[in-house]
Amino acid sequence: MRLRRLVELMERERIDVYIISQKSSIYYYSGTTGGTFLLVNLDFEPLLLAPKVDYTISLEQAKGCRVYPYKRDQILEIIESELKKINARVIGFDDLPIEVYKGLNERYKEGEFINTSKIIWEMRKIKDPQEEALMRRAGELASIGMNSIMESLREGVREFELAAEAVHSMMRAGAEGLAFPISIASGPRSVYPHAGVTDREIKRGDFVTVDLGASYKEYKSDLTRTFIVGRPTKEKAEIYETVLKAKEAAMMEFKEGAKGRDLDKTARDIIDKEGSSEYFVHSLGHGVGLDIHEPPSLSEISEDTLTSGNIVTCEPGIYIPGKGGVRIEDTVLVGRGGAERLTRFVESLDEVCI
Amino acid sequence: MRLRRLVELMERERIDVYIISQKSSIYYYSGTTGGTFLLVNLDFEPLLLAPKVDYTISLEQAKGCRVYPYKRDQILEIIESELKKINARVIGFDDLPIEVYKGLNERYKEGEFINTSKIIWEMRKIKDPQEEALMRRAGELASIGMNSIMESLREGVREFELAAEAVHSMMRAGAEGLAFPISIASGPRSVYPHAGVTDREIKRGDFVTVDLGASYKEYKSDLTRTFIVGRPTKEKAEIYETVLKAKEAAMMEFKEGAKGRDLDKTARDIIDKEGSSEYFVHSLGHGVGLDIHEPPSLSEISEDTLTSGNIVTCEPGIYIPGKGGVRIEDTVLVGRGGAERLTRFVESLDEVCI
Numbered sequence: 001m002r003l004r005r006l007v008e009l010m011e012r013e014r015i016d017v018y019i020i021s022q023k024s025s026i027y028y029y030s031g032t033t034g035g036t037f038l039l040v041n042l043d044f045e046p047l048l049l050a051p052k053v054d055y056t057i058s059l060e061q062a063k064g065c066r067v068y069p070y071k072r073d074q075i076l077e078i079i080e081s082e083l084k085k086i087n088a089r090v091i092g093f094d095d096l097p098i099e100v101y102k103g104l105n106e107r108y109k110e111g112e113f114i115n116t117s118k119i120i121w122e123m124r125k126i127k128d129p130q131e132e133a134l135m136r137r138a139g140e141l142a143s144i145g146m147n148s149i150m151e152s153l154r155e156g157v158r159e160f161e162l163a164a165e166a167v168h169s170m171m172r173a174g175a176e177g178l179a180f181p182i183s184i185a186s187g188p189r190s191v192y193p194h195a196g197v198t199d200r201e202i203k204r205g206d207f208v209t210v211d212l213g214a215s216y217k218e219y220k221s222d223l224t225r226t227f228i229v230g231r232p233t234k235e236k237a238e239i240y241e242t243v244l245k246a247k248e249a250a251m252m253e254f255k256e257g258a259k260g261r262d263l264d265k266t267a268r269d270i271i272d273k274e275g276s277s278e279y280f281v282h283s284l285g286h287g288v289g290l291d292i293h294e295p296p297s298l299s300e301i302s303e304d305t306l307t308s309g310n311i312v313t314c315e316p317g318i319y320i321p322g323k324g325g326v327r328i329e330d331t332v333l334v335g336r337g338g339a340e341r342l343t344r345f346v347e348s349l350d351e352v353c354i
Numbered sequence: 355m356r357l358r359r360l361v362e363l364m365e366r367e368r369i370d371v372y373i374i375s376q377k378s379s380i381y382y383y384s385g386t387t388g389g390t391f392l393l394v395n396l397d398f399e400p401l402l403l404a405p406k407v408d409y410t411i412s413l414e415q416a417k418g419c420r421v422y423p424y425k426r427d428q429i430l431e432i433i434e435s436e437l438k439k440i441n442a443r444v445i446g447f448d449d450l451p452i453e454v455y456k457g458l459n460e461r462y463k464e465g466e467f468i469n470t471s472k473i474i475w476e477m478r479k480i481k482d483p484q485e486e487a488l489m490r491r492a493g494e495l496a497s498i499g500m501n502s503i504m505e506s507l508r509e510g511v512r513e514f515e516l517a518a519e520a521v522h523s524m525m526r527a528g529a530e531g532l533a534f535p536i537s538i539a540s541g542p543r544s545v546y547p548h549a550g551v552t553d554r555e556i557k558r559g560d561f562v563t564v565d566l567g568a569s570y571k572e573y574k575s576d577l578t579r580t581f582i583v584g585r586p587t588k589e590k591a592e593i594y595e596t597v598l599k600a601k602e603a604a605m606m607e608f609k610e611g612a613k614g615r616d617l618d619k620t621a622r623d624i625i626d627k628e629g630s631s632e633y634f635v636h637s638l639g640h641g642v643g644l645d646i647h648e649p650p651s652l653s654e655i656s657e658d659t660l661t662s663g664n665i666v667t668c669e670p671g672i673y674i675p676g677k678g679g680v681r682i683e684d685t686v687l688v689g690r691g692g693a694e695r696l697t698r699f700v701e702s703l704d705e706v707c708i
Contacts, residue, residue, distance in 0.1 A: 033550060053636040056675055057546040073655075098469070101452055115452070164525030171518030176551040177535045181569075192411040196387060197530040215535075282407040301427075321410055 002029050002123065003064050007044055009119040016088040017041045018116070019079065022095050024290035025120050027218055030065050034058035037075070038065065039082050049078060076103040083108050092116035121295040125287055126309035131219065132333060135289070135311055138179070138221035139331055139342030141214035145170040146223055146345045149184075149210050153227055153354050156201055159184040162210070163197045170214045179213030179220035180292050190226070190325040193282055193317060204230045207324040213292060213331075220292045222313050223343040224329035228353045238274070239318050240349050243326045246270040246316040247347075250284060254314060254332055254339035260284075260302030267316040268300070276318045285313040288331050310334040311342065356383050356477065357418050361398055363473040370442040371395045372470070373433065376449050378644035379474050381572055384419050388412035391429070392419065393436050403432060430457040437462050446470035475649040479641055480663035485573065486687060489643070489665055492533070492575035493685055493696030495568035499524040500577055500699050503538075503566075507581055507708050509558050513538040516564070517551045524568045533567030533574035534646050544580070544679040547636055547671060558584045561678045567646060567685075574646045576667050577697040578683035582707045593630070593672050594703050597680045600624040600670040601701075604638060608668060608686055608693035614638075614656030621670040622654070630672045639667040642685050664688040665696065 006029065010018055020026055020038040030038055030046070034054035039047045046065035050058035055069040070078055079100075083091060089110065094117040096104075105113060127135060148169035149162050163182040171177070185195030190207040202208060211224040226243075228236060246267040253263055264284040271280045283299030288311050296304030298312060306312070315329030328347055332339040346352065360383065364372055374380055374392040384392055384400070388408035393401045400419035404412035409423040424432055433454075437445060443464065448471040450458075459467060481489060502523035503516050517536040525531070539549030544561040556562060565578040580597075582590060600621040607617055618638040625634045637653030642665050650658030652666060660666070669683030682701055686693040700706065 034548070053547050055635070056673065057548065096452060098450060098452060098455055101455075160525055160528060160530055163530070164522050167525060168518050168522035171514055171521060174514060174553065176514055176517070178532070181531045193407050194388070194411065199528065281409070319410065 001064065003040065003044070003046055005123060006040060006119070007042060009122065010040070010042060010092065013092070013116060013119060015090050015092040015116055016086065017083060017091045019091060019093045019096065020120070021093065021097075024218075025094055025124070028124055028290060030062045032058045032061035033218070034061060035067070037079065039079065041082075041086055041088070043086065047082060049075070075100060076107055079104060080107050083111055090114065092119070094120055124289060125295045126307060127289060127311055127333070128309070131289065132309075132311075134217050134219040135221065135331075135333070136342055137174075138214050138216040138219045139223075139344075141170045141173055141175045141216055142179075142212060142221040142223040142331070142343050143345050144173050145212050145214065146210065146225055149212075150227065150354070153202065153208060153229065155204050155229060158199050158201050159186055159197045160199055166210070166212055175214035175216055177215045179215050179222060183209075183211040185209040185211075185325065188324075191319040191321050191323075192325070193319060193327065202229055205233070207236065207326060209325060209327055211327070211329070218290055220288055220290070221343055222288050222292060222315075222329060222331050223345065224315055224327045225345055225347065225352060226326040226328060230353070232349070232353060236324060237349060239276070239320070239324065240326050240352075242271060242274045242276060243316050243318050243328050244347060244349070247314055247328050250316065251314050251330075251332070251339065254306065254312070254334055256306055256308045256334060256336045258306045260296055260298040260304040260306070261300060263298045263314075264300055264302065271316065271318060276320070279318045279320050280316060281319060282317065285315055287312050306334045308335050355418065357394065357398070357400055359477060360394060360473070361396055363476065364394070364396060364446065367446070367470060367473060369444050369446040369470055370440065371437060371445050373445060373447040373450065374474070375447065375451075378572075379448055379478070382478055382644060384416045386412045386415035387572070388415060389421070391433065393433065395436075395440055395442070397440065401436060403429070429454060430461055433458060434461050437465055444468065446473070448474055478643060479649045480661060481643060481665055481687070482663070485643065486663075486665075488571050488573040489575065489685075489687070490696055491528075492568050492570040492573045493577075493698075495524045495527055495529045495570055496533075496566060496575040496577040496685070496697050497699050498527050499566050499568060500564065500579055503564050504581065504708070507556065507562060507583065509556055509583060511556050512553050513540055513551045513556070514553055520564070520566055529568035529570055531569045533569050533576060537563070537565040539563040539565075539679065542678075545673040545675050545677075546679070547673060547681065556583055559587070561590065561680060563679060563681055565681070565683070572644055574642055574644070575697055576642050576646060576669075576683060576685050577699065578669055578681045579699055579701065579706060580680040580682060582703075584707070586703070586707060590678060591703060592628070593674070593678065594680050594706075596625060596628045596630060597670050597672050597682050598701060598703070601668055601682050604670065605668050605684075605686070605693065608660065608666070608688055610660055610662045610688060610690050612660045614650055614652040614658040614660070615654060617652045617668075618654055618656065625670065625672060630674070633672045633674050634670060635673060636671065639669055641666050660688045662689050
């Protein structure tokens with residue numbers, strides 16, 4: 001049971017109480033979307049604080065913890081009294097609103113408040129079989145969304161119309177929503193890695209970079225493809241092929257034991273060789289799960305090493321101001337000898353030309 | 355110009371530097387969706403810090419400020435050097451990640467860091483004509499979404515299928531996305547004010563409470579209706595009529611000068627009279643704009659008074675465990691003599707019975 005394992009890790013780290021306030025972690029440990037703070041102590045009497053408006057849903061969904069409905073101005077008082085009850089000395093937290101952090105430090109000087117989100121991520125970044133199944137479905141739903149965009153993509157259609165088709169098909173197929181707002185970066189906008197969606201009309205010759213993901217029973221997926229409308233110029237084809245080559249080379253190395261930093265370097269070296277290193281303006285990838293961005297990280301400064309059960313993205317990109325941008329991304333499940341794609345979609349240059 | 359007005363308010367409050375980190379406020383003052391911190395000083399040399407990945411979009415969108423691309427581990431150093439440059443004593447902030455708050459306090463002991471989000475909201479809660487126009491369109495888009503749900507609602511359809519139709523119609527009509535994840539609370543789930551969307555099949559006799567909103571050029575709308583599938587029981591009809599009466603009574607009082615607390619009380623008194631006071635588990639309403647929840651607040655403990663240009667929700671609800679829940683909500687623009695609905699949709703009992 002997840003809460004039991006957390007208590008073991010708290011004992012190892014000599015933490016008396018853990019105050020969990022990230023929504024996704026509260027869901028991970030208690031099963032409810034309703035609470036605001038989950039207090040876990042070593043005596044294994046977790047307490048979920050829920051605002052009155054979410055009390056009913058918390059009470060019905062939460063497993064393994066008491067649920068207490070609070071009024072906003074009671075938060076500090078309630079947490080303080082829980083800390084006093086067990087004479088807590090070391091209080092871990094994952095994240096706290098500044099006012100709560102300041103208030104607790106002022107009220108409860110007997111304790112030391114330290115960010116210990118690391119031990120939560122030690123658990124969350126390794127997905128169990130049930131989580132893997134949900135992530136597989138989230139991945140399939142993203143592929144369904146991308147397919148409906150490919151079917152609708154043509155000269156004259158607008159970015160928001162494409163986004164509408166994607167979200168419609170994903171939700172018709174069972175997604176409860178989007179993993180994040182869809183980004184459709186067409187033409188000159190393709191140089192923005194985070195582009196959002198506008199009313200721009202797709203034109204002949206455009207790069208159209210589509211980044212989307214589904215949310216399925218709270219689990220997220222992340223998938224990007226760049227399409228080309230019409231036949232690409234030689235320059236555009238080269239940019240595309242370089243990104244694809246970088247992705248393929250990195251993907252070969254995704255397996256247990258690979259270092260995040262090395263994976264990023266494999267992709268970056270290939271882009272470097274084509275003289276585009278300054279245009280790969282983000283890291284190679286990130287963990288995905290209940291959150292769309294979570295550990296481990298695959299970047300130039302990553303300290304993470306992949307293990308079986310990690311679910312991460314592989315997403316190199318090149319964005320050249322004035323010329324255009326390309327990114328190709330899949331979400332993959334890491335295993336002992338390699339990685340399984342959870343998002344699947346065509347990616348050869350021929351196949352992404354519309 | 356907004357930044358100029360902010361500097362005036364900073365002078366009034368004797369704030370030397372303002373560190374803005376809420377995305378929506380950065381957008382409000384600079385016009386970009388790309389930056390992470392916007393530093394404003396009294397010499398009117400605003401500096402936007404953008405991560406490398408968002409540098410291009412920030413540079414193109416941001417108006418009235420310099421843009422500086424930072425690496426993650428440089429944040430504290432850059433902010434500290436900006437504070438030193440002008441010998442800042444009082445540093446205002448709206449919100450800060452705890453690590454940044456702690457780091458700045460440790461590094462820059464010459465200054466006092468205080469939460470002064472109030473002066474930003476003094477500006478943001480009064481919408482200008484351009485914002486009103488965008489909010490009107492966001493409101494229309496929400497009504498379009500609700501209409502498509504009403505057209506699709508019947509026995510046997512699933513919650514996520516209804517949500518799919520709503521988001522499709524809103525985005526086809528020009529929304530760039532959702533204001534927040536759609537909530538479709540049907541049958542026993544109608545007692546959850548924040549219900550999300552599941553694969554539950556709609557049944558005869560269900561309350562179906564739909565809460566949705568569109569995002570249009572970053573501005574949000576918020577609209578809720580409760581439908582009844584088939585003819586309502588007497589008890590269900592009474593719950594519905596009480597909520598509608600509470601909403602209508604409160605709506606009559608929405609105008610410049612009305613106190614948030616009094617508006618909440620008007621609605622709450624009517625629900626009290628029917629013996630359902632303990633089941634109205636949230637406040638009457640909240641401001642809406644670039645954020646879906648923002649000042650002013652219309653609650654039992656609100657200190658806010660409405661002024662012309664405020665855009666707020668009016669949304670009483672009754673949720674009786676084991677029986678069902680009803681909420682009716684519109685987003686309205688406050689004026690001198692009354693309020694204009696920005697979301698419009700049928701609400702009489704007859705019309706919401708499917």
